[in-house]
Amino acid sequence: MKKILPSEITPYSTYLNRRKFVKTASAFSIAASLSLSAKALHNNDSSKYISKLDENDELNTYEEITTYNNFYEFGMGKSDPSNNSSLFNPKPWTIKIEGLVEKPLEINLEDLLKKIEIEDRIYRLRCVEAWSMVIPWQGFPLSELIKIASPLSNAKYIQFVTIFRPEEMPGQKRRLLPWPYVEGLRMDEAMNPLTILSTGLYGHDLLNQNGAPLRLVVPWKYGFKSIKSIETIRFVENQPSATWSMVAPNEYGFYSNVNNTVDHPRWSQATERRIGEFMRRPTLMFNGYEEEVAHLYKDMDLQTYY
Amino acid sequence: MLSTNRVKKTKPPIIILLFLPSFYWIYLLLIGNLGVNPIEKLMDNLGEMALRLIILTLIISSLSDLKFFRSLVTLRRTIGLFAFYYVCLHFSTYIFLDHFFNFQFIIKDIIKRPFITFGFISFLCLIPMAITSFDGMIKKLGFNLWKKIHYLIYPAAILSSFHFFMLVRANKTEPIIYIGIIFLLLSYRFYKKIFIRR
Numbered sequence: 001m002k003k004i005l006p007s008e009i010t011p012y013s014t015y016l017n018r019r020k021f022v023k024t025a026s027a028f029s030i031a032a033s034l035s036l037s038a039k040a041l042h043n044n045d046s047s048k049y050i051s052k053l054d055e056n057d058e059l060n061t062y063e064e065i066t067t068y069n070n071f072y073e074f075g076m077g078k079s080d081p082s083n084n085s086s087l088f089n090p091k092p093w094t095i096k097i098e099g100l101v102e103k104p105l106e107i108n109l110e111d112l113l114k115k116i117e118i119e120d121r122i123y124r125l126r127c128v129e130a131w132s133m134v135i136p137w138q139g140f141p142l143s144e145l146i147k148i149a150s151p152l153s154n155a156k157y158i159q160f161v162t163i164f165r166p167e168e169m170p171g172q173k174r175r176l177l178p179w180p181y182v183e184g185l186r187m188d189e190a191m192n193p194l195t196i197l198s199t200g201l202y203g204h205d206l207l208n209q210n211g212a213p214l215r216l217v218v219p220w221k222y223g224f225k226s227i228k229s230i231e232t233i234r235f236v237e238n239q240p241s242a243t244w245s246m247v248a249p250n251e252y253g254f255y256s257n258v259n260n261t262v263d264h265p266r267w268s269q270a271t272e273r274r275i276g277e278f279m280r281r282p283t284l285m286f287n288g289y290e291e292e293v294a295h296l297y298k299d300m301d302l303q304t305y306y
Numbered sequence: 307m308l309s310t311n312r313v314k315k316t317k318p319p320i321i322i323l324l325f326l327p328s329f330y331w332i333y334l335l336l337i338g339n340l341g342v343n344p345i346e347k348l349m350d351n352l353g354e355m356a357l358r359l360i361i362l363t364l365i366i367s368s369l370s371d372l373k374f375f376r377s378l379v380t381l382r383r384t385i386g387l388f389a390f391y392y393v394c395l396h397f398s399t400y401i402f403l404d405h406f407f408n409f410q411f412i413i414k415d416i417i418k419r420p421f422i423t424f425g426f427i428s429f430l431c432l433i434p435m436a437i438t439s440f441d442g443m444i445k446k447l448g449f450n451l452w453k454k455i456h457y458l459i460y461p462a463a464i465l466s467s468f469h470f471f472m473l474v475r476a477n478k479t480e481p482i483i484y485i486g487i488i489f490l491l492l493s494y495r496f497y498k499k500i501f502i503r504r
Contacts (some may be wrong), residue, residue, distance in 0.1 A: 068342035
């Protein structure tokens with residue numbers, strides 16, 4: 001677990017390539033082809049990440065990570081996001097920062113990335129459906145963006161909102177969930193060094209099915225907390241609503257920390273299937289990040305605040 | 307009218323046809339081509355196939371009230387047995403591939419999670435039907451007792467459709483369609499029993 005501490009970060013080497021790519025691509029229409037070309041480009045080279053892996057973990061393949069997704073905006077099947085997301089155009093992208101901040105902002109993602117250093121983070125991702133993966137993300141700590149946003153002192157929570165574009169996101173044409181998807185974090189959770197906003201994985205820009213161009217990654221919480229394709233970041237005083245706990249409050253709580261002692265009515269959370277493995281693994285408290293995050297909840301009853 | 311002979315002739319191809327999906331999925335599993343989470347995929351496919359076949363047997367029973375389709379009843383047993391075949395594969399996938407004989411976990415899972423409880427009871431309901439579905443069984447047990455045993459198809463159908471309904475996370479359209487069909491077929495039976503058989 002120690003191997004993923006933020007002190008061991010390395011610069012995002014392909015970030016420069018990305019900028020080059022954006023420049024040269026102006027001659028082409030990159031929009032629709034992006035997800036396909038990025039897939040074709042991938043050389044499955046995982047050697048650069050091996051030193052950052054935890055002892056018992058192995059990286060999942062690029063193919064696994066990009067074809068098995070829960071992203072209901074593109075449909076409910078696991079392969080729907082990779083099959084139905086080619087119309088989605090994540091460039092250019094503007095992030096709205098609003099609510100309890102000194103000055104509401106709209107930042108172009110490219111401009112934001114000029115001010116920020118991209119890092120490698122290898123995290124386990126544990127889905128509430130009791131499967132998991134190990135993913136080499138590229139991104140930056142959410143705390144960096146919070147600094148830029150300069151929230152007011154009464155901002156206690158952050159709400160995130162996924163973009164709403166039913167023309168490009170076929171799942172949003174049906175009322176599978178109340179759109180747009182929303183999620184939230186308490187300020188100290190958001191400031192925790194493990195919490196990142198991701199822009200890429202395996203050295204590539206995020207594919208549409210993984211939440212392009214910008215998504216949250218909170219590795220000690222169930223996957224649905226890591227909201228994808230974020231358009232709005234809103235600083236608020238009270239606990240904001242979050243889609244799944246709105247839809248089924250008895251099944252999903254606001255915190256949704258990975259907790260092997262609190263069962264979901266449908267899935268036992270005691271074990272998980274790591275994608276690519278035959279035997280189930282025992283699920284670790286806080287998905288194995290107990291050391292880094294347990295202090296955030298030390299006075300809370302996690303059976304109540306699940 | 308469909309003649310019994312004609313329907314009987316379709317039996318061998320139907321048997322082959324109903325075996326095919328299971329062979330195909332197991333083949334895909336073995337060559338590693340059943341998606342990224344193959345065990346889940348296999349279990350879902352098998353379970354859904356079983357539920358569809360259970361519903362098909364109910365449809366055949368109702369259709370056979372019409373003179374034209376009466377002879378279809380000769381296929382009902384075959385399809386019912388295939389439903390049982392797919393349920394067995396579904397259940398053994400759960401036991402062996404999903405939990406690798408971790409019975410301590412499995413028993414807890416069956417007791418604790420209503421959707422698994424429902425699925426398991428449905429499986430139990432099918433067993434006596436399968437056992438008593440061979441030639442001569444009606445004679446041996448007497449038609450009334452045999453018939454009573456085979457009423458178990460109703461709880462089996464209801465429980466397995468709810469098993470599916472509760473398992474699905476958001477879009478419940480497909481399970482609702484199955485539950486709807488079962489509800490319609492059962493209402494028809496109920497209506498027949500009360501108002502026509504008097």
